Amino acid sequence: MARKRGVTEDDVVDAAARIADSIGHDRVTLAAVAAEVGVRPPSLYAHVEGLDGVRRLLALRAAEEIERALSESARGREGTDALRALAHRYRQFARERPGLYAAAQRAVRPGEDDELYRALGAAIVPVLEALSQAGVPREELVHITRAFRSALHGFVELERASGFGMPESVDESFAHLVELILSGVRGLA
Amino acid sequence: MARKRGVTEDDVVDAAARIADSIGHDRVTLAAVAAEVGVRPPSLYAHVEGLDGVRRLLALRAAEEIERALSESARGREGTDALRALAHRYRQFARERPGLYAAAQRAVRPGEDDELYRALGAAIVPVLEALSQAGVPREELVHITRAFRSALHGFVELERASGFGMPESVDESFAHLVELILSGVRGLA
């Protein structure tokens, strides 16, 4: 009754994203995706390059959305304000879209799959720009960006794995972490 | 000729650890482990509780080894010296035993599997102790421990995923990150 036009690649990625966010990135199987889009598993091969292709497209989608979320959060802010906003938005994204966030953690080396490599790199450009704008000297920029990103990613990852056993507020810990990094940034600027 | 005494649980975990470190934690399958210990897959069920059991034991093993490595690295040092040593040992461990390190990232919540939960928590006790010894006030201790651990874990994780595309030295970035955290610690002590 409904679908005359067939399934598209976007439909597949949308379905995969829904599954990833609801039951986990590791539960994204072709069988599950096929069921979600209303088709038999083999039919997906007409649209994507197998399971690995789905994961790759999901990583690409994740990179785009993270980049968008981050740049929006920094828009209109400057210096450490922008950085603070970026940090909190980063964590918010990871909590709201856990599957998509996980999809973005795909390991890619420069040689293979340049498109994905570039997209994942672009996702943190807003952080780099904000740090630069905040006055971090050029020689330190890459190091500080790595530090900032490591802190955010590590926190979010440990939080997801329920690695924080103590009763202290996790929100407060995150705020402390962000301020710690920001004071380091101020020290350099 | 050799094996009269049958396979033991430890043999299985040893084999799984070898596989994890050599080809990746996600490639630890019962089929691979069975081949490694020289037995058919179903035979493993006499020693471990399926694939999930192997992963759990591997996480337990990982927690022990991380704890041992960290406490040894801090032994005989004090204050920020101890913390610096811990940080570098942490990264070294993750690089040398990637599969075991990955195994320790298993998500566990307090209710289920208290033994593993406690073991994973114990792994970072050396960090907590060193921070405390370095003069971090009690109210800040948990937050700073979380920050320290987040930074280390995040860095190591991004490094593994080849997330650092820029040509700048990754060793140097790590050193910067550690010093940034340490200056935060000094600010509190």
Place this chain on the structure above:
DNA sequence: TTGACATGCCTAATCGCATTAGTCAGACTG
């Protein structure tokens, strides 16, 4: 309007891995 062609989905079949059931031989004990 019609028939060749392309598109997209389907069924059938294969393969690898996890897991369960049921069997068997050898080591250990009384």
Place this chain on the structure above:
DNA sequence: CAGTCTGACTAATGCGATTAGGCATGTCAA
């Protein structure tokens, strides 16, 4: 020496990925 326990094995099931081959429907030119 017989009984029993242990630990490995083969057989069988189920699920997910993937490939091969076939069928229906919609497009488009003559």
